Amino acid sequence: MIINNKRALIAWNGLQIILGAFIYAVAITDFLIPHQIGEGGVTGLTTIGYYALNIPPALTNIVANGILILIGFRFLDRQTVGYSLWAVIWISIFLKLPRLLNYHTTQTIIPAIAGGVLMGIAIGVIFRGGGTIAGSTILAKIMNRYFGMMTGSAMLFFDLIVAIPSGFIIGFQNMLLTIVELYVGAAVLNRFLSKFGARKAVTIITNQTEEITYELSQRLKQGITIINAKGYYHQEKQPMIYVICTNKQAAQLVPLISEIDPTAVVVVDDVHSVKGESIGKIL
Known part of the structure; x- marks a missing residue:
């Protein structure tokens, strides 16, 4: 979609980011947390904080991402940082809402794959709106801009840094499921972005x-x-x-x-x- 009016473009980007934030929150609250599947980056920290200390994910999300957004001011353009802040706010809002699907299964590979697909789509939609979800996506954007690494692959690298140690809290099996979820999310994101403007x-x-x-x-x-x-x-x-x-x-x-x-x-x-x-x- 081509929008020439600046205000209309900002409004359209803002709506895309809200949609992406909603999908992202559903992936966390309905697929990852109920099945004790971790995540990478700041989202991984939110799930670890919730499992270990019962800290509300919305609180961890807004605090940790706020710090990384400040880092983004140094390396990214102001528009991307502004849209990223908008995304973080809406993700925090949606994370505080009740679960939408109340889905639970003993076949934990299903929520791992479903969560990864939703994560990839959600981040792709937010990227199309010009923003990021802060956290590892800000670091991934920096790697993409200065080193040419594909955004999804860079995110996977930073997410694994958090996901692998999380095994001490969520267990070895759930850590493996987390890695599966992260890989699926990165693959979906790379595919999603490659189709943009195809x-x-x-x-x-x-x-x-x-x-x-x-x-x-x-x-x-x-x-x-x-x-x-x-x-x-x-x-x-x-x-x-x-x-x-x-x-x-x-x-x-x-x-x-x-x-x-x-x-x-x-x-x-x-x-x-x-x-x-x-x-x-x-x-």
Whole structure:
């Protein structure tokens, strides 16, 4: 979704973060804590504090994340820090609400996987809104910005630092389930972010350049790039057509190209961003 009005964009991002915070809180209160499955980062500390000292998760969340948000001021832009604070506030609010599903099972691998999936989706939604959940995500954002590490993978690294020692409190089996949950969450997050802004890049080499370009322009109603290329073997100049489109459009264009020129060479690639401002959200 493209929103040009600044206030509308801020409101839309804020709503996305609220939705992500709600999903995140459901994962903790309905899947992790009832089955004594830990977490990483600050969330891991909240569950350990709850299991060992009966400290309310909302209190641990707001205090510990507040400290890490102050660190974020040093390394991240003010907008990201502001949105992160907004996320932490709403997560703390939702953590204080009664459980939504009251789900319980003796098959503890189920809540571990379900919690990981919900965690990955929740953090992905919050990232799309321009924020973080503070904690290890702030550290992961810093690693992503300065060292190029994928955000989900960086989060997994920092989360394991907390999750593995938690075995002394929640037990070895639950520690293993925690690692499963963290891995699933990181995999879902990486997948979620890679789909943000996903498009197809179609490159066409044909002797019917003008006709195909005209038909594509009529069909797509958007800009098309002509690249001046030269074949090395025959040393002949051969223009290439380059266009970025959606998956649905690509499925329609390939048969059209084949109809005009059955001998055309068509290369379809996945691309993840078509605007520079989106790059930070997909890594």
